[in-house]
Amino acid sequence: MVHRLNWLRAGVLGANDGIVSVAAIVVGVAGATQDTGAILAAGAAGLVGGAISMALGEYVSVSSQSDSQKAMIDKERRELAEDPEEELAELAGLYRDRGLSSETAFQVAKELTAHNALAAHLDAELNIAEEDIVSPWHAAFASAVAFTLGAVLPMLAILLPPPDIRVPLTFAAVLVALAVTGAVGAWIGGGSIVRAAVRVVSGGALALAATFAVGNLLGAAGVV
Structure with missing residues (x-):
């Protein structure tokens, strides 16, 4: 919208x-x-x-x-491939900073990572989505x-x-x-x-x- x-x-x-x-x-x-x-x-x-x-x-x-x-999406994709555990901990930390308990934050991060790790990190870290990239020609x-x-x-x-x-x-x-x-x-x-x-x-x-x-x-x- x-x-x-x-x-x-x-x-x-x-x-x-x-x-x-x-x-x-x-x-x-x-x-x-x-x-x-x-x-x-x-x-x-x-x-x-x-x-x-x-x-x-x-x-x-x-x-x-x-x-x-x-460039930011490629960087995030590369980091997920090289060190998924560190990225999972980072995602959990972001949700913990937003007010979730450590246990809940880790569970949310784990479930979102299992569903779509890249989308979860782009949303939590950069507040963007792959489909939001606008075509310059359009x-x-x-x-x-x-x-x-x-x-x-x-x-x-x-x-x-x-x-x-x-x-x-x-x-x-x-x-x-x-x-x-x-x-x-x-x-x-x-x-x-x-x-x-x-x-x-x-x-x-x-x-x-x-x-x-x-x-x-x-x-x-x-x-x-």
């Missing part, structure tokens, strides 16, 4: 990144020019580049975590998909309406979406939904206002 919630939270954060970063790009370009082709090109480049960047970042991060977990794919789904909203909001209302409509759509992602992220993490939503919306509004202002300045200066 916790593992699934972590994945869901990562997906929400990835979608949030897609919303903010691509919205900032397209709003900034829209502040400089009303040319739909330029806005589409900038938004598409931001979407593709952002999705790849998110995927690469997640792949590297999860690869490091996965390599570390695999993480990269999930991150890219979450970013892309988030980025689609500002793309549609800026491209579909008439030019005279596209920017305010994009502002509104993005801020509502950010409020939702902020609330969902807080709900998953058990935090304050209102504070999280306000925090995310405030940051998103600042990003949009800043990029729109920069686009306006560049457009007024004749750069675009």
